[in-house]
Amino acid sequence: xxxxxxxxxxxxxxxxxxxxxxxxxxxxxxxxxxxxxxxxxxxxxxxxxxxxxxxxxxxxxxxxxxxxxxxxxxxxxxxxxxxxxxxxxxxxxxxxxxxxxxxxxxxxxxxxxxxxxxxxxxxxxxxxxxxxxxxxxxxxxxxxxxxxxxxxxxxxxxxxxxxxxxxxxxxxxxxxxxxxxxxxxxxxxxxxxxxxxxxxxxxxxxxxxxxxxxxxxxxxxxxxxxxxxxxxxxxxxxxxxxxxxxxxxxxxxxxxxxxxxxxxxxxxxxxxxxxxxxxxxxxxxxxxxxxxxxxxxxxxxxxxxxxxxxxx
Numbered sequence: 001x002x003x004x005x006x007x008x009x010x011x012x013x014x015x016x017x018x019x020x021x022x023x024x025x026x027x028x029x030x031x032x033x034x035x036x037x038x039x040x041x042x043x044x045x046x047x048x049x050x051x052x053x054x055x056x057x058x059x060x061x062x063x064x065x066x067x068x069x070x071x072x073x074x075x076x077x078x079x080x081x082x083x084x085x086x087x088x089x090x091x092x093x094x095x096x097x098x099x100x101x102x103x104x105x106x107x108x109x110x111x112x113x114x115x116x117x118x119x120x121x122x123x124x125x126x127x128x129x130x131x132x133x134x135x136x137x138x139x140x141x142x143x144x145x146x147x148x149x150x151x152x153x154x155x156x157x158x159x160x161x162x163x164x165x166x167x168x169x170x171x172x173x174x175x176x177x178x179x180x181x182x183x184x185x186x187x188x189x190x191x192x193x194x195x196x197x198x199x200x201x202x203x204x205x206x207x208x209x210x211x212x213x214x215x216x217x218x219x220x221x222x223x224x225x226x227x228x229x230x231x232x233x234x235x236x237x238x239x240x241x242x243x244x245x246x247x248x249x250x251x252x253x254x255x256x257x258x259x260x261x262x263x264x265x266x267x268x269x270x271x272x273x274x275x276x277x278x279x280x281x282x283x284x285x286x287x288x289x290x291x292x293x294x295x296x297x298x299x300x301x302x303x304x305x306x307x308x309x310x311x312x
Contacts, residue, residue: 004109006140009084010167010191014212016049017230019219020057025279033074040078046223052086057217060088062282069102076107090114093129097136110140115149123155134163146172153181170195183210197263200249203233221270225304248303261285273297274307
């Protein structure tokens with residue numbers, strides 16, 4: 001069980017870079033706990049402020065609730081209290097509250113609440129869903145605003161008034177007006193996390209709206225590069241940020257956009273390139289083609305040749 005209060009956890013997250021370890025599968029699609037724990041251990045050799053287990057990059061959407069708890073417990077054991085471990089949480093309200101309770105038992109420090117499965121809902125319905133998860137656990141809750149679950153500033157303010165353990169807001173929408181409204185209204189009440197796909201692209205402009213951190217999927221295979229980029233963002237070194245956007249991030253996004261669902265597939269491909277194979281993605285996702293692999297390898301070689309050298 002966590003010894004971190006929701007507020008302490010949120011403050012720690014806001015002070016540095018975050019990452020989502022992929023979930024390791026064998027050829028039959030079964031979770032490989034040993035390899036996953038070894039990867040978490042390797043990630044924790046680098047400077048991180050939080051580890052999101054069984055999140056979007058960890059294929060939360062392809063895991064059973066029991067597997068989510070298993071993955072989270074493995075991450076908690078490897079982290080050993082050195083930094084917060086945040087569990088993915090989602091689906092319908094009944095399943096989400098069950099996942100929340102199981103994550104708390106597994107030792108997680110917080111929850112990342114992803115959108116409910118499939119359906120759209122009014123603000124009142126989204127508020128009921130989020131509040132049910134907050135009340136199911138003593139863990140800190142981070143709302144992930146995206147897709148079919150976009151709360152406005154008024155709804156979020158009401159939720160924060162009623163639920164002190166609602167401590168984080170992750171933006172996956174990219175609506176600048178909405179983000180400005182939320183930050184202007186909520187201020188330091190929440191920790192704000194960038195959550196648009198390949199968050200590095202939006203890191204600099206989001207700083208002005210209180211978004212001091214983001215989750216880097218690239219950290220899975222190029223941690224030194226990811227940390228250097230984050231430090232350039234925080235230092236407002238716009239020339240360095242623009243160079244890395246031009247040389248790696250934007251071509252990487254172009255490649256990611258070649259196939260639907262590639263946001264996870266491209267990360268696992270990158271891990272294979274650097275000698276940290278995490279196995280295939282689970283269906284319905286598909287892996288990159290050999291030609292796409294070759295393009296990714298060329299990008300990594302240009303941005304971080306040491307990463308490929310370490311795999312040789």
